[in-house]
Amino acid sequence: MSTPPPRKAATFDWTTAFIAVLVLVSGTTVYLRDGWPRVLEILGHDFLLFVGIMPSLLAGCLLAAFVALLLPRETVRRWIGAESGITGIFIGAAAGVILPGGPFTIYPVAATLAVMGADIGAIVAFITSWSLLGYSRALVWELPFFGVHFVGWRILLSLPLPILAGLMVRPLANLLAKRFR
Amino acid sequence: MTIFVIGFLWLLVAVLAAVAARQGRSVLKGAIKGGLVEFMRLIPRIAIGVLGSGFIAEIMPEKWVATWLGPESGLAGIAIATLAGGLTPGGPMIGFAVGIAALKAGAASPQVVAYSTAWALFALHRALLYEIPLMPARIVWLRMTASVPLPFIAAYMAMLVGKP
Numbered sequence: 001m002s003t004p005p006p007r008k009a010a011t012f013d014w015t016t017a018f019i020a021v022l023v024l025v026s027g028t029t030v031y032l033r034d035g036w037p038r039v040l041e042i043l044g045h046d047f048l049l050f051v052g053i054m055p056s057l058l059a060g061c062l063l064a065a066f067v068a069l070l071l072p073r074e075t076v077r078r079w080i081g082a083e084s085g086i087t088g089i090f091i092g093a094a095a096g097v098i099l100p101g102g103p104f105t106i107y108p109v110a111a112t113l114a115v116m117g118a119d120i121g122a123i124v125a126f127i128t129s130w131s132l133l134g135y136s137r138a139l140v141w142e143l144p145f146f147g148v149h150f151v152g153w154r155i156l157l158s159l160p161l162p163i164l165a166g167l168m169v170r171p172l173a174n175l176l177a178k179r180f181r
Numbered sequence: 182m183t184i185f186v187i188g189f190l191w192l193l194v195a196v197l198a199a200v201a202a203r204q205g206r207s208v209l210k211g212a213i214k215g216g217l218v219e220f221m222r223l224i225p226r227i228a229i230g231v232l233g234s235g236f237i238a239e240i241m242p243e244k245w246v247a248t249w250l251g252p253e254s255g256l257a258g259i260a261i262a263t264l265a266g267g268l269t270p271g272g273p274m275i276g277f278a279v280g281i282a283a284l285k286a287g288a289a290s291p292q293v294v295a296y297s298t299a300w301a302l303f304a305l306h307r308a309l310l311y312e313i314p315l316m317p318a319r320i321v322w323l324r325m326t327a328s329v330p331l332p333f334i335a336a337y338m339a340m341l342v343g344k345p
Binding site: 141 | 193319327
């Protein structure tokens with residue numbers, strides 16, 4: 001990423017610590033239940049999986065870094081901000097797919113859009129499509145674990161969801177606005 | 182199939198590298214450096230996640246997973262998976278490690294699709310750490326309310342298609 005956030009600077013956060021404890025506990029349980037041979041068997045399998053992950057992980061990291069540097073973020077911002085209606089929802093959804101980066105880049109952009117008066121449907125479509133279809137997470141995290149078949153189908157099935165969320169949030173927002181007026 | 186996707190990935194990397202190189206050596210260098218730093222930073226986390234998925238799958242009570250999330254679990258299974266996905270603490274490492282562990286332990290794929298989708302949409306950790314501090318509260322709650330049906334829709338479509 002071009003602008004690394006301070007929070008991600010630490011290599012070992014509580015998430016990693018939490019799952020490390022989980023691994024220790026489950027690993028110990030397997031050892032106590034089935035003994036060393038089973039532990040080593042699982043470790044061997046995991047090691048192969050880990051080695052297989054490396055090429056796509058490296059490619060995913062490089063891809064995200066290139067797009068972050070090359071994509072004119074201002075332009076994207078203008079597109080979603082200026083448009084509204086169903087077009088805005090579609091543009092928001094598309095931008096969520098394209099725009100690289102983690103929550104620390106997405107939410108500030110979304111918040112800016114909201115302040116600029118962008119349509120709530122477009123904003124929700126944007127966040128939803130980033131969550132469900134964002135390629136950085138899919139490439140770096142999901143693909144290595146689940147494989148191409150599962151991830152491909154999950155993404156295909158998720159394609160209409162950002163549009164749906166964008167369409168559904170508008171009546172919801174109107175309802176709320178009326179209630180509290 | 183996997184090999185094609187990885188090949189395509191690297192092709193994309195090469196194309197973007199060429200575009201970056203046209204903009205100047207420093208752009209190319211900066212991007213490669215950024216990507217490598219991210220890669221090195223992720224390696225230990227991925228290693229722990231992979232280990233986690235192996236051991237957690239091994240001790241997951243298969244009978245429960247099969248009953249609660251298996252092919253016969255239907256709507257209730259999807260609801261449980263959705264709830265579990267939303268309440269899963271932590272980042273993608275935990276979300277995906279638990280998802281793949283459940284799949285290995287006998288959960289059906291529509292239920293796991295519901296889990297992943299719910300995790301992506303509602304993950305408690307991301308909401309608390311980033312979304313709620315960074316976004317207007319009204320938008321956060323509206324987005325979450327509008328998103329409630331989405332894991333169910335994804336899971337039902339997965340059932341209809343019979344995939345993944």
